[in-house]
Amino acid sequence: MDILVTGGDGFVGQHLCAELVDRSHDVTSLSRTPDPSVLPGEVELTEGDVTDYDSIEGEFEGKDVVMNLAALPPLHQPPRETSHDSVCIGGSINAVEAAEEHGVSKFIEMSSLGADPNGKIAYWRTQGLGEEVVRYSDLNWVVFRPSFIFGEGSETFTFIRQHTTPYVTVLPDGGNQPRFQPIWIGDCVQMFVDGIENDEYVGEIYELAGPEVLTLGDVARLLYGTDGKSIEILPVPMLLAVIALNAVDPIPQIPLGVNQARALKMSNTTRYNDINEFGFTKSELMSLSAYLA
Numbered sequence: 215m216d217i218l219v220t221g222g223d224g225f226v227g228q229h230l231c232a233e234l235v236d237r238s239h240d241v242t243s244l245s246r247t248p249d250p251s252v253l254p255g256e257v258e259l260t261e262g263d264v265t266d267y268d269s270i271e272g273e274f275e276g277k278d279v280v281m282n283l284a285a286l287p288p289l290h291q292p293p294r295e296t297s298h299d300s301v302c303i304g305g306s307i308n309a310v311e312a313a314e315e316h317g318v319s320k321f322i323e324m325s326s327l328g329a330d331p332n333g334k335i336a337y338w339r340t341q342g343l344g345e346e347v348v349r350y351s352d353l354n355w356v357v358f359r360p361s362f363i364f365g366e367g368s369e370t371f372t373f374i375r376q377h378t379t380p381y382v383t384v385l386p387d388g389g390n391q392p393r394f395q396p397i398w399i400g401d402c403v404q405m406f407v408d409g410i411e412n413d414e415y416v417g418e419i420y421e422l423a424g425p426e427v428l429t430l431g432d433v434a435r436l437l438y439g440t441d442g443k444s445i446e447i448l449p450v451p452m453l454l455a456v457i458a459l460n461a462v463d464p465i466p467q468i469p470l471g472v473n474q475a476r477a478l479k480m481s482n483t484t485r486y487n488d489i490n491e492f493g494f495t496k497s498e499l500m501s502l503s504a505y506l507a
């Protein structure tokens with residue numbers, strides 16, 4: 215198959231493109247600043263911005279499948295020159311229009327667990343709206359909503375290390391919130407490729423989550439455990455953390471704010487885990503504890 219992956223040189227894209235190449239597909243990765251060092255040599259790299267239709271439209275010609283991974287991470291506030299709205303909603307509108315224009319057979323939208331068009335957090339609200347753009351198109355579509363994905367290159371690990379310290383650290387509510395159901399990139403990629411190669415998944419939304427429900431504190435403990443370091447968590451009241459994050463929101467030099475304050479209280483877990491639709495059972499998935507051990 216001839217496959218276009220927007221955001222193909224990001225964390226998820228790198229792993230996905232490598233697997234697609236291993237399975238002998240022709241793969242093109244599109245991003246604003248293509249990075250050949252993170253992708254197999256067989257992947258064609260192309261420069262384009264999903265918020266600018268003319269810069270991406272031509273790349274959709276002749277593609278069998280488009281996997282739309284272009285997004286901004288939720289961990290920090292995006293730089294002022296861009297926004298979740300422009301990339302997740304505007305980008306999906308442009309990508310869908312280009313896919314329709316060029317008769318792409320299948321469009322796969324990468325969303326995430328918690329996506330909600332009426333949500334209060336920009337990342338999840340715009341992903342919910344991006345999903346709607348795709349669902350109401352004329353395309354054969356599939357939507358994936360994974361929970362926090364872990365693996366080599368995960369920005370979440372870097373983020374936790376940036377905002378905590380080994381041995382003793384301070385976390386809102388003692389790290390008891392938020393809660394996640396982390397899923398390993400290696401398992402996710404098998405499900406994504408299944409969605410690309412097989413047509414039985416068309417027209418459905420799939421929530422994908424890992425075998426464990428962990429808090430932020432649990433993840434920090436596991437992460438520092440890999441360095442042989444223990445971590446004592448000192449609680450700071452949630453209200454104080456929320457007030458502080460709201461207060462720094464207007465300061466461009468601090469990439470944290472209202473959205474991160476709201477995300478602190480969210481539960482990124484699912485009761486409707488769809489991993490079994492892709493032939494997986496919970497016990498077969500890699501857990502974060504096992505991965506970091």
Ligand SMILES: NC(=O)c1ccc[n+]([C@@H]2O[C@H](COP(=O)([O-])OP(=O)(O)OC[C@H]3O[C@@H](n4cnc5c(N)ncnc54)[C@H](OP(=O)(O)O)[C@@H]3O)[C@@H](O)[C@H]2O)c1
Nearest residue numbers: 221223224225226245246247263264284285324326362363
């Ligand atoms: N990582 C997770 O834990 C996780 C969990 C659930 C869902 N997801 C979803 O999976 C997708 C990929 O996430 P990721 O972790 O791989 O993100 P990532 O590492 O931040 O990669 C994002 C990719 O999108 C590209 N991009 C950003 N803005 C763009 C634009 N305007 N035009 C074209 N390309 C653009 C980036 O390249 P340039 O900056 O060079 O353009 C990069 O290649 C996202 O939809 C994300 O919401 C991720």
